[in-house]
Amino acid sequence: xxxxxxxxxxxxxxxxxxxxxxxxxxxxxxxxxxxxxxxxxxxxxxxxxxxxxxxxxxxxxxxxxxxxxxxxxxxxxxxxxxxxxxxxxxxxxxxxxxxx
Numbered sequence: 001x002x003x004x005x006x007x008x009x010x011x012x013x014x015x016x017x018x019x020x021x022x023x024x025x026x027x028x029x030x031x032x033x034x035x036x037x038x039x040x041x042x043x044x045x046x047x048x049x050x051x052x053x054x055x056x057x058x059x060x061x062x063x064x065x066x067x068x069x070x071x072x073x074x075x076x077x078x079x080x081x082x083x084x085x086x087x088x089x090x091x092x093x094x095x096x097x098x099x100x
Contacts, residue, residue: 001026007020015043019036019039022035022036023086025035028064029061029064029065029068030064030065030066030067030068030071032067033049033064033065033068033071033072034071036074037068037072037075038073041076043074046087047072048084050086
Protein backbone atom coordinates (compact mmCIF):
# COMPACT_ATOMS: atom_id res chain seq x y z
CA UNK A 1 0.00 0.00 0.00
CA UNK A 2 2.86 2.38 0.83
CA UNK A 3 4.45 1.79 -2.58
CA UNK A 4 1.13 2.47 -4.32
CA UNK A 5 0.58 5.71 -2.40
CA UNK A 6 4.09 6.95 -3.17
CA UNK A 7 3.75 5.95 -6.80
CA UNK A 8 0.76 8.17 -7.50
CA UNK A 9 2.24 11.18 -5.73
CA UNK A 10 4.50 13.57 -7.56
CA UNK A 11 5.68 13.58 -11.13
CA UNK A 12 6.93 11.04 -13.67
CA UNK A 13 4.22 8.52 -12.78
CA UNK A 14 4.76 6.35 -15.88
CA UNK A 15 8.52 6.04 -15.36
CA UNK A 16 7.99 5.40 -11.67
CA UNK A 17 5.34 2.75 -12.42
CA UNK A 18 7.79 0.94 -14.69
CA UNK A 19 10.40 1.05 -11.93
CA UNK A 20 7.89 -0.19 -9.38
CA UNK A 21 7.18 -3.16 -11.65
CA UNK A 22 10.91 -3.96 -11.69
CA UNK A 23 10.97 -3.87 -7.89
CA UNK A 24 7.90 -6.05 -7.48
CA UNK A 25 9.07 -8.76 -9.87
CA UNK A 26 12.73 -8.70 -8.84
CA UNK A 27 14.22 -11.89 -7.49
CA UNK A 28 16.94 -10.27 -5.42
CA UNK A 29 18.07 -6.88 -4.17
CA UNK A 30 21.10 -7.01 -6.46
CA UNK A 31 19.01 -7.82 -9.54
CA UNK A 32 16.59 -4.98 -8.82
CA UNK A 33 19.37 -2.46 -8.20
CA UNK A 34 21.29 -3.44 -11.34
CA UNK A 35 18.15 -3.24 -13.49
CA UNK A 36 17.15 0.15 -12.12
CA UNK A 37 20.68 1.51 -12.47
CA UNK A 38 20.85 0.34 -16.08
CA UNK A 39 17.47 1.99 -16.78
CA UNK A 40 18.66 5.27 -15.25
CA UNK A 41 21.85 5.19 -17.32
CA UNK A 42 19.91 4.49 -20.53
CA UNK A 43 17.49 7.35 -19.79
CA UNK A 44 20.24 9.77 -18.78
CA UNK A 45 18.65 9.90 -15.36
CA UNK A 46 19.63 9.83 -11.75
CA UNK A 47 19.95 6.72 -9.61
CA UNK A 48 19.84 7.18 -5.87
CA UNK A 49 20.27 4.37 -3.32
CA UNK A 50 18.46 4.84 -0.05
CA UNK A 51 17.90 2.35 2.71
CA UNK A 52 18.51 1.39 6.31
CA UNK A 53 21.51 -0.53 7.61
CA UNK A 54 19.30 -2.45 10.03
CA UNK A 55 17.25 -3.80 7.10
CA UNK A 56 20.37 -4.97 5.31
CA UNK A 57 21.53 -6.61 8.51
CA UNK A 58 18.17 -8.18 9.30
CA UNK A 59 17.85 -9.73 5.85
CA UNK A 60 21.52 -10.58 5.31
CA UNK A 61 21.85 -8.25 2.31
CA UNK A 62 25.25 -6.63 2.90
CA UNK A 63 26.92 -8.92 0.34
CA UNK A 64 24.34 -8.08 -2.33
CA UNK A 65 24.78 -4.36 -1.67
CA UNK A 66 28.57 -4.63 -1.85
CA UNK A 67 28.32 -6.56 -5.16
CA UNK A 68 25.96 -3.92 -6.53
CA UNK A 69 28.25 -1.07 -5.51
CA UNK A 70 31.13 -2.78 -7.34
CA UNK A 71 28.86 -3.10 -10.40
CA UNK A 72 27.89 0.59 -10.16
CA UNK A 73 31.54 1.61 -9.75
CA UNK A 74 32.42 -0.21 -12.97
CA UNK A 75 29.34 1.10 -14.82
CA UNK A 76 29.40 4.80 -13.89
CA UNK A 77 32.41 6.97 -14.78
CA UNK A 78 33.75 8.97 -11.82
CA UNK A 79 32.86 12.26 -13.53
CA UNK A 80 29.16 11.25 -13.46
CA UNK A 81 29.04 10.41 -9.75
CA UNK A 82 27.72 13.10 -7.42
CA UNK A 83 26.70 13.36 -3.82
CA UNK A 84 23.28 14.60 -2.73
CA UNK A 85 24.43 18.21 -2.29
CA UNK A 86 25.81 18.37 -5.84
CA UNK A 87 22.67 16.80 -7.25
CA UNK A 88 20.25 19.25 -5.67
CA UNK A 89 22.34 22.31 -6.57
CA UNK A 90 22.92 21.29 -10.20
CA UNK A 91 21.33 23.81 -12.59
CA UNK A 92 18.10 22.50 -14.13
CA UNK A 93 18.64 19.11 -12.54
CA UNK A 94 14.95 18.32 -12.42
CA UNK A 95 14.19 19.39 -15.99
CA UNK A 96 17.18 17.60 -17.56
CA UNK A 97 17.06 14.25 -15.76
CA UNK A 98 14.57 11.44 -16.04
CA UNK A 99 13.37 9.95 -12.79
CA UNK A 100 13.86 6.20 -12.59
